Amino acid sequence: MFKKKSNLPPAATYKEVWQKGDLSFKLSFFFMGLAQLKRRQWAQGISLLGLELAFIGWLSFSGVSALGMLSNLGANKTKRVVFDNAQGVYLTKLPDNSVVILLFGVLAVILVLAMIGLYIASLRSLRTLYVQVRDGEHVATNREQLRSLLDSRLHLTLMVIPIIGVMAFTVLPTLYMISMAFTNYDSKHPIGFSWTGFKAFGNVLTGDLAGTFFPVLGWTLVWAVCATVTTFFFGVLLAMLIESKGITHKGLWRTLFVIVYAVPQFVSLLMMAQFLDLQGPLNTLLMNWGWISHPINFIGASANATVARITVIVVNMWIGIPVSMLTSTAIIQNLPQDQIEAARMDGANPFQVFRHITFPQILFVMAPALIQQFIGNINNFNVIFLLTGGYPMNNNYNGAGDTDLLVTWLYNLVFGQTQRYNASAVLGILIFIISATVSLLAYRRTNAFKEG
Amino acid sequence: MTSYHAQRRASLIARYVLLALLAALWLFPIVWIVLASFSYNDTGFVSTIWPKQFTLSNYTGIFTSTQFPFVYWIRNTLFVSLVSMVLSTFVTISVAYALSRLRFRFRKPYLQIALVLGMFPGFMSMIALYYILKSFNMLNLGGLILVYVGGAGLGFYIAKGFFDTIPRSIDEAAEIDGASRWQVFLHIGLPMSKPIIVYTALTAFIAPWTDFIFSGIILSSSGNAKTYTIAYGLYNMVHATKGTSTTYFTWFIAGCVVIAVPITILFIIMQKFYVNGITAGADKG
Numbered sequence: 191m192f193k194k195k196s197n198l199p200p201a202a203t204y205k206e207v208w209q210k211g212d213l214s215f216k217l218s219f220f221f222m223g224l225a226q227l228k229r230r231q232w233a234q235g236i237s238l239l240g241l242e243l244a245f246i247g248w249l250s251f252s253g254v255s256a257l258g259m260l261s262n263l264g265a266n267k268t269k270r271v272v273f274d275n276a277q278g279v280y281l282t283k284l285p286d287n288s289v290v291i292l293l294f295g296v297l298a299v300i301l302v303l304a305m306i307g308l309y310i311a312s313l314r315s316l317r318t319l320y321v322q323v324r325d326g327e328h329v330a331t332n333r334e335q336l337r338s339l340l341d342s343r344l345h346l347t348l349m350v351i352p353i354i355g356v357m358a359f360t361v362l363p364t365l366y367m368i369s370m371a372f373t374n375y376d377s378k379h380p381i382g383f384s385w386t387g388f389k390a391f392g393n394v395l396t397g398d399l400a401g402t403f404f405p406v407l408g409w410t411l412v413w414a415v416c417a418t419v420t421t422f423f424f425g426v427l428l429a430m431l432i433e434s435k436g437i438t439h440k441g442l443w444r445t446l447f448v449i450v451y452a453v454p455q456f457v458s459l460l461m462m463a464q465f466l467d468l469q470g471p472l473n474t475l476l477m478n479w480g481w482i483s484h485p486i487n488f489i490g491a492s493a494n495a496t497v498a499r500i501t502v503i504v505v506n507m508w509i510g511i512p513v514s515m516l517t518s519t520a521i522i523q524n525l526p527q528d529q530i531e532a533a534r535m536d537g538a539n540p541f542q543v544f545r546h547i548t549f550p551q552i553l554f555v556m557a558p559a560l561i562q563q564f565i566g567n568i569n570n571f572n573v574i575f576l577l578t579g580g581y582p583m584n585n586n587y588n589g590a591g592d593t594d595l596l597v598t599w600l601y602n603l604v605f606g607q608t609q610r611y612n613a614s615a616v617l618g619i620l621i622f623i624i625s626a627t628v629s630l631l632a633y634r635r636t637n638a639f640k641e642g
Numbered sequence: 643m644t645s646y647h648a649q650r651r652a653s654l655i656a657r658y659v660l661l662a663l664l665a666a667l668w669l670f671p672i673v674w675i676v677l678a679s680f681s682y683n684d685t686g687f688v689s690t691i692w693p694k695q696f697t698l699s700n701y702t703g704i705f706t707s708t709q710f711p712f713v714y715w716i717r718n719t720l721f722v723s724l725v726s727m728v729l730s731t732f733v734t735i736s737v738a739y740a741l742s743r744l745r746f747r748f749r750k751p752y753l754q755i756a757l758v759l760g761m762f763p764g765f766m767s768m769i770a771l772y773y774i775l776k777s778f779n780m781l782n783l784g785g786l787i788l789v790y791v792g793g794a795g796l797g798f799y800i801a802k803g804f805f806d807t808i809p810r811s812i813d814e815a816a817e818i819d820g821a822s823r824w825q826v827f828l829h830i831g832l833p834m835s836k837p838i839i840v841y842t843a844l845t846a847f848i849a850p851w852t853d854f855i856f857s858g859i860i861l862s863s864s865g866n867a868k869t870y871t872i873a874y875g876l877y878n879m880v881h882a883t884k885g886t887s888t889t890y891f892t893w894f895i896a897g898c899v900v901i902a903v904p905i906t907i908l909f910i911i912m913q914k915f916y917v918n919g920i921t922a923g924a925d926k927g
Binding site for chain 1: 650654657658660661664665668669671672674675678690691733736737739740744746749752755756758759761762763764765766767768769770771773774777788789791792793794795796822823824827851852854855873876877880895898899901902905906909910913
């Protein structure tokens with residue numbers, strides 16, 4: 191069903207199509223689809239030609255200007271008062287809206303690239319058509335071509351809508367934000383901003399934000415390691431406890447724990463913040479029991495940084511352990527029993543079996559999932575944002591608190607009072623680099639481990 | 643022999659006790675949330691475990707409030723989640739099926755680009771999404787649906803992992819018998835993948851009920867509380883209106899309980915698929 195790609199040279203070169211093809215082939219190099227139309231392949235011909243005409247129309251009406259303005263993001267950078275001759279009055283002229291210019295510029299670049307891709311695809315299909323005509327082979331009819339969309343070209347039919355969606359709502363915004371990192375878009379240049387190269391990167395890595403970036407990065411990594419390790423380790427232990435011999439109603443026990451994870455996080459975490467509040471029920475309870483004399487400030491604005499960080503990790507265990515319990519249960523059920531039996535015969539105690547056989551096996555199977563969890567924890571917005579909001583405050587930081595991760599700091603830089611949009615874009619790129627490096631290294635290592 | 647039995651019995655009891663203690667510890671905050679939703683309170687603060695006075699007024703309050711149009715929020719969210727469920731499931735299943743069962747030129751590039759895009763923090767795209775939707779005048783529930791559906795083309799991993807497990811020989815047999823690939827998809831692929839369709843649909847359905855960030859950015863600019871979805875509405879109730887609405891804090895808890903119950907039940911139904919998805923992904927590496 192899936193043919194291997196043939197390594198034979200193509201049946202005809204583009205040069206041959208150009209030189210020996212009839213007029214319709216020659217014209218098709220400029221107006222896609224003409225050769226197809228001549229052979230009554232209406233659907234393909236009309237869509238190719240129509241798309242090209244639409245593209246040219248868009249390019250001449252707005253595409254060229256959108257691409258042109260991309261070079262300086264609009265000429266007027268500041269608010270000015272100009273004299274309007276037509277009305278004979280002074281008018282305040284707002285700067286050009288660079289946000290919109292940049293957005294449509296990036297969109298225009300994507301459209302141009304898409305058009306180039308389409309053009310290459312059309313050339314390829316032109317060559318196939320040429321070979322069919324030249325060799326007197328059967329030329330597909332319009333009906334056959336349409337039918338192939340449900341058969342040999344089903345992937346086009348299935349993928350076209352998803353790809354448009356991904357382009358519009360993921361690729362475009364991502365490219366837009368990446369380009370924003372190279373501008374001076376901040377609270378001082380809220381409307382008209384310009385390209386400034388790597389200046390924003392400099393601000394984050396060595397400038398006024400460096401004093402926040404490196405401590406926050408450090409805590410983000412500490413947090414990601416602690417959160418991943420604790421939930422995984424205790425999740426495995428919990429799964430083994432539930433799976434151990436003699437425990438009945440295993441499904442029910444699991445469900446009891448999973449309830450915590452199933453509750454929407456903005457409910458469970460916002461309420462947890464209330465639960466741990468200075469005057470919240472936990473402090474009240476502990477004081478009533480006489481365990482503490484003063485309420486503990488777990489996560490408040492003036493809490494101790496270390497206390498708050500430990501609290502965050504513990505609360506994350508509350509939410510995360512049920513998930514890793516679920517996943518490791520599936521693995522424990524499928525573990526080969528022979529090694530365990532053999533070890534028992536040789537007199538290993540349950541702890542030794544766990545330490546030397548069960549746990550390494552689970553770790554081995556779970557390694558890729560753990561890497562994903564680690565990256566997920568670097569980007570774990572909900573736990574920090576909903577639970578502490580970045581608190582306790584830290585006066586040495588710029589727009590961040592002691593428990594803020596890079597992502598929550600990114601959010602603050604955009605929606606907080608500092609409005610450092612370009613710095614937030616830089617952070618996004620740096621987070622991407624960290625995640626990509628970690629997964630690349632880890633996958634390399636696990637793959638080597640597997641092969642070895 | 644008896645000592646051996648006694649030892650095993652003791653171990654079993656110890657394990658049961660430990661399990662019960664842990665379960666109690668885990669569920670304690672959840673139980674407290676439910677209890678707090680029944681507590682009579684006008685200080686905006688719940689500082690006790692067991693309510694001093696039980697009342698249903700929080701539930702009647704949140705359902706009849708004009709300041710917090712809870713019924714509108716439920717209606718909006720239901721609308722968004724149903725439309726997005728249908729469209730997203732269609733998109734996700736199409737992509738997953740094509741990437742798993744069909745071979746075509748841009749398959750590898752698509753997988754690689756999806757991997758790279760997934761490593762950018764989602765928040766990065768929020769400002770851009772806001773301006774995209776604003777320039778098309780779509781800062782409303784329709785725009786929110788577009789955002790959810792637009793992202794569905796990248797959430798194919800679990801469904802693809804499922805399709806990968808169906809043996810290819812079935813497809814080949816059908817093709818030898820003269821079926822087109824579309825017929826194979828329709829009459830063999832889809833019927834065999836009912837569980838994963840259910841899972842994908844439920845995931846897509848749940849997302850709008852729990853997302854307070856994207857919905858907040860897209861819907862907040864209208865300033866009209868009647869256009870909010872439930873997650874943003876409730877979140878906004880305790881955050882944006884801090885101070886003035888602390889008296890409604892117990893209403894907020896009641897609202898949370900109302901939506902958390904169905905979502906929790908749906909998730910518990912889904913947990914089996916969830917595990918299969920994760921471990922299937924883990925196998926592939």
